[in-house]
Amino acid sequence: MHPYFDLFLTFARVGVCTFGGGYAMLPLLQREIVERHGWATEDELMDYYAIGQCTPGVIAVNTATFIGSKQAGIAGAVAATAGIIFPSIVIIITIAACIQQFAHLAIVQHAFAGIRIAVCALVLQSVWKMAKKGVTDLPTALILLITFAAVAFFGASPVGMVLFAAAGGILIGLFRRPRT
């Protein structure tokens, strides 16, 4: 099979089988990338994944682009990325179109009122987990409070807040270093 097509299909398969992204994707990548294709070793995959986490954008996409580019250059990166987003595009468009058709029905509206409460609980739980991982001392607690308040009450732009947090982290890090 042509390598580009192979990359596209492999990552499309990973996309279809991943529910929820993030860590749910790792075992699938292990099976497809390490065991089936031998495109990377187990350690390399963990490295790619860690790099995907510390570059901007969706982690799953970053990982796919990285593996694609290692395998077959620019075209490989594009093929792998196209593969991982292809199932999402088809499935979400289909569902969004269906929901639009039935959105006016009372039963659908009641269902979504309940679903929204469930989403509140799920998102808050994710935020709680992220906060527990991210807040390790007083400065990180302050960064969380400032970014929250700026966006919730003062309509600050998230772009500005991301830059602020990165700059703040770097400054605090550099300031601390000599002491340790």
Next chain:
Amino acid sequence: MIYLQLFWEFFKTGLFAVGGGLATLPFLKEVSLRYPWFTPNDLLDMIAVSESTPGPIGVNTATYAGYHAAGIPGALVATTSLVLPSVVIILLVARALTRFRSSPLVQHAFYGLRPASAGLIFGAMFEVFAVSLLHTERWTGLSNLSAVFNLPAILFFLLLTLGIRKLPRLHPIWFILAGAVCGILFQF
């Protein structure tokens, strides 16, 4: 020119959303306030669909938001623009990336970015949560504070939170389904 606006907004999201999964939410919230494409409340429905269908959550929400804004072409433009910065950045620095990750500068930046992604998501969704759990439209002052609480909704929210904490291995789709069923039965 709606496609150009979509391109710009989602390119920005792809470039600045750090932290995976729900990190695109603060950006989508901003888009919902600036353009008439979808409302902040629609975001909750988008998350529900994105969490219960295959594919990365960030990609799913972008596709959904783009479809809301401008149909199938909108979905394609939004999703492509979201992934474009990743592809460019990774291609440009692929060789240096392993060194990049362990550089102290990146480590320090992430020391600040990790708590910020939690703060940003919670800050962006704060108002939307309030609308789902409270009758904010009934607010006229402190005297009728109790009329503002949507008690059945808050009770259901607390029950779900308890369930999510007790059963962390259970997939989110089951809680979303429970939400749909209870929504139909109890009409919050």
